[in-house]
Amino acid sequence: xxGGALIPLALRSLWDRRGTALLTVxxxxxxxxxxxxxxxxxxxxxxxxxxxxxxxxxxxxxRSGQLNLLLYSVFRIGDxxxxxxxxxxxxxxxxxxxxWTVPLSLGDSHRGYRVLGTSQxxxxxxxxxxxxxxxxxxxxxxxxxxxxVLGAEVARALGYRLGDEIVLAHGIGSVSFADHGDKPxxxxxxxxxxxxxxxRTVHVSLEAIEAIHLGWESGTRLGRxxxxxxxxxxxxxxxxxxxxxxxxxxxxxAAALRYQRVVNTYPEEPLLAIIPGVALxxxxxxxxxxxxxxxxxxxFVVGVGLLGILxxxxxxxxxxxxxxxxxRAVGARPWHVIALLVVESAVxxxxxxxxxxxxxxxxxxxxxxxxxxxxxxxxxxIAPGLFDLAVVGAVTLAAAGMGLLPALRAYRASVADGLTVxx
Amino acid sequence: MSxxxxxxxxxxxVVFGWGKGPPVLDIASLGLNRGERLFxxxxxxxxKSTLLGLxxxxxxxxxxxxxxxxxxxxxxxxxxxxxLRAAExxxxxxxxxxxxxxxxxxxxxxxxxxxxxxxxRAAEASxxxxxxxxxxxxxxxxxDPRLLDTPVRSLSVGQQQRVAAARALVGRxxxxxxxxxxxxxxxxxxxxxxxxxxxxxxxxxxxxxFVSHDxxxxxxxxxxxxxxxLNRAARKAEAA
Ligand SMILES: Nc1ncnc2c1ncn2[C@@H]1O[C@H](COP(=O)(O)OP(=O)(O)O)[C@@H](O)[C@H]1O
Ligand SMILES: [Mg+2]
Numbered sequence: 012x013x014g015g016a017l018i019p020l021a022l023r024s025l026w027d028r029r030g031t032a033l034l035t036v037x038x039x040x041x042x043x044x045x046x047x048x049x050x051x052x053x054x055x056x057x058x059x060x061x062x063x064x065x066x067x068x069x070x071x072x073x074r075s076g077q078l079n080l081l082l083y084s085v086f087r088i089g090d091x092x093x094x095x096x097x098x099x100x101x102x103x104x105x106x107x108x109x110x111w112t113v114p115l116s117l118g119d120s121h122r123g124y125r126v127l128g129t130s131q132x133x134x135x136x137x138x139x140x141x142x143x144x145x146x147x148x149x150x151x152x153x154x155x156x157x158x159x160v161l162g163a164e165v166a167r168a169l170g171y172r173l174g175d176e177i178v179l180a181h182g183i184g185s186v187s188f189a190d191h192g193d194k195p196x197x198x199x200x201x202x203x204x205x206x207x208x209x210x211r212t213v214h215v216s217l218e219a220i221e222a223i224h225l226g227w228e229s230g231t232r233l234g235r236x237x238x239x240x241x242x243x244x245x246x247x248x249x250x251x252x253x254x255x256x257x258x259x260x261x262x263x264x265a266a267a268l269r270y271q272r273v274v275n276t277y278p279e280e281p282l283l284a285i286i287p288g289v290a291l292x293x294x295x296x297x298x299x300x301x302x303x304x305x306x307x308x309x310x311f312v313v314g315v316g317l318l319g320i321l322x323x324x325x326x327x328x329x330x331x332x333x334x335x336x337x338x339r340a341v342g343a344r345p346w347h348v349i350a351l352l353v354v355e356s357a358v359x360x361x362x363x364x365x366x367x368x369x370x371x372x373x374x375x376x377x378x379x380x381x382x383x384x385x386x387x388x389x390x391x392x393i394a395p396g397l398f399d400l401a402v403v404g405a406v407t408l409a410a411a412g413m414g415l416l417p418a419l420r421a422y423r424a425s426v427a428d429g430l431t432v433x434x
Numbered sequence: 435m436s437x438x439x440x441x442x443x444x445x446x447x448v449v450f451g452w453g454k455g456p457p458v459l460d461i462a463s464l465g466l467n468r469g470e471r472l473f474x475x476x477x478x479x480x481x482k483s484t485l486l487g488l489x490x491x492x493x494x495x496x497x498x499x500x501x502x503x504x505x506x507x508x509x510x511x512x513x514x515x516x517x518l519r520a521a522e523x524x525x526x527x528x529x530x531x532x533x534x535x536x537x538x539x540x541x542x543x544x545x546x547x548x549x550x551x552x553x554x555r556a557a558e559a560s561x562x563x564x565x566x567x568x569x570x571x572x573x574x575x576x577x578d579p580r581l582l583d584t585p586v587r588s589l590s591v592g593q594q595q596r597v598a599a600a601r602a603l604v605g606r607x608x609x610x611x612x613x614x615x616x617x618x619x620x621x622x623x624x625x626x627x628x629x630x631x632x633x634x635x636x637x638x639x640x641x642x643x644f645v646s647h648d649x650x651x652x653x654x655x656x657x658x659x660x661x662x663x664l665n666r667a668a669r670k671a672e673a674a
Contacts, residue, residue: 023535027534027535333530334533334534337527337531337533340492341520341601342517342520342548344513347548427453429483429484430487431483431487
């Protein structure tokens with residue numbers, strides 16, 4: 012008999028035991044779905060993470076660690092060690108290779124969310140994902156000194172609407188005794204979700220940061236010093252003296268390394284320039300340990316699923332010795348007996364793996380648009396692809412290999428039994 | 435024994451034992467001619483099934499020679515022995531002859547899946563293996579067309595044995611081997627089954643090697659032997 016004629020036989024035999032076969036297939040499907048799901052989310056979030064900030068060639072801050080600068084300038088985590096003087100910022104912005112810069116000033120918070128002082132250029136040049144710029148869901152970018160633009164999560168979590176008044180706190184932390192209560196801000200705009208730390212940021216103008224610190228120069232309000240009113244402050248035309256960091260867009264990408272060297276060797280003060288894409292990849296490789304553990308667990312679960320196939324075949328083997336004897340009697344070769352069980356194992360695994368992959372993609376097809384709409388997180392590279400094919404192939408092959416074990420047992424039994432089965 | 439062309443099966447000085455155990459069979463000579471129907475009698479445990487395993491080429495003797503259709507099984511590779519069995523031997527067991535997951539018709543045509551020769555001969559006889567299977571089934575008294583697609587589990591034992599007989603005969607093998615096929619049947623269906631089997635074996639021109647512990651069946655056959663008379667191993671064991 013040709014090998015092909017065995018497959019219908021194996022399928023008929025499986026169909027005859029479809030109750031247990033279905034359970035085995037389901038176990039494999041769930042295990043494979045876990046593996047593929049973990050991997051898709053891992054890949055999707057990694058790609059999304061590495062696109063937290065795009066289109067910016069360099070981020071410049073006071074000299075500290077690479078990750079430190081990335082964390083506070085992009086992720087609003089941790090504190091800057093030092094500031095950059097306005098003069099250095101101006102000098103570095105005016106260099107010929109620079110297309111644009113965006114100043115960033117951090118250090119204040121609003122109910123646990125960081126406040127970022129910046130310029131209107133921020134809304135023009137900040138990019139994330141595949142070259143996506145910031146979009147206002149409502150309102151407009153700040154034009155008054157006391158205008159604030161909220162990230163999507165800030166607005167949603169705190170229930171803010173356009174026109175609401177908010178009070179910024181000096182320093183960081185949701186409970187602050189040093190409220191800048193005398194100069195409330197007004198919500199001028201709310202950004203659409205981006206899936207980046209922008210969602211958790213309150214944006215105001217650089218001048219506003221200066222304004223709320225009028226009279227706070229030493230860090231706390233000085234005794235009973237006379238306070239300027241909001242209207243008086245508006246007339247002051249405040250000029251920032253220092254900023255925390257700035258984003259740089261170059262006319263040509265090729266100039267990035269040269270510009271980086273200029274910044275890093277800047278004589279007036281110690282500065283550091285990082286290329287965000289590189290730093291993000293580095294940061295992810297630190298975070299990646301946990302996700303590797305997750306993948307390892309998923310692989311083990313698939314192993315358990317495959318053992319389920321092995322168990323179900325081995326337990327069915329005794330009752331099937333007669334079947335093997337009949338097959339031998341009608342002319343089956345020993346390898347037919349082996350192939351029958353190997354095919355059975357492979358078919359169970361194949362069905363399970365395909366079902367599992369299909370489940371994941373069904374879930375992604377439903378879930379990914381929701382995730383993007385709710386959180387602005389666009390998972391990247393989750394379409395069915397080579398990886399899914401490789402998983403299906405590997406699981407099927409592994410099962411076929413494992414099927415050899417019961418198959419060889421059945422083969423030995425069929426040789427030892429001759430034509431009659433002694434039970 | 436008559437000329438080699440006429441002998442379908444010959445055993446010469448065949449010794450066989452299971453594993454490393456003592457010899458179970460030691461047969462100086464046994465032959466079966468073309469078209470002959472031989473009844474081999476022996477009590478349970480006397481080595482009848484073992485003998486059939488040797489004839490089918492599933493078991494290999496320690497000594498001696500088994501020839502089937504002029505081919506010395508000892509000189510054939512395992513693959514050739516399996517191919518010879520597929521093409522030229524039909525087997526009926528005492529029970530559990532059928533694959534439970536195949537319907538009746540597919541069980542009958544099963545040998546045609548493993549042997550192109552049997553597929554071809556079945557097609558020559560009736561056009562295709564399925565038609566030949568239906569013809570044999572109706573000759574064996576299974577005429578109800580609904581029966582063809584029934585799962586074999588819902589058949590009576592007598593019906594199952596007749597399906598097994600049809601399977602042994604499909605594609606006209608030269609030899610039909612039957613291992614106590616009537617032991618699970620009651621007296622009436624036993625005689626009916628035996629008559630049908632012998633009739634169809636004759637019609638197809640096959641030789642029949644039929645083993646059973648039931649001496650009462652011997653009268654239906656051309657020749658009857660007692661395995662204890664042939665088996666020197668058993669005599670030795672008795673003497674010891
Ligand atoms: N698969 C086997 N493995 C080991 N010993 C066996 C096997 N089959 C049969 N025997 C032994 O061989 C002897 C002959 O058995 P068997 O050929 O089945 O006799 P019968 O068919 O006449 O009842 C018995 O002693 C039996 O225990
Ligand atoms: Mg027996």
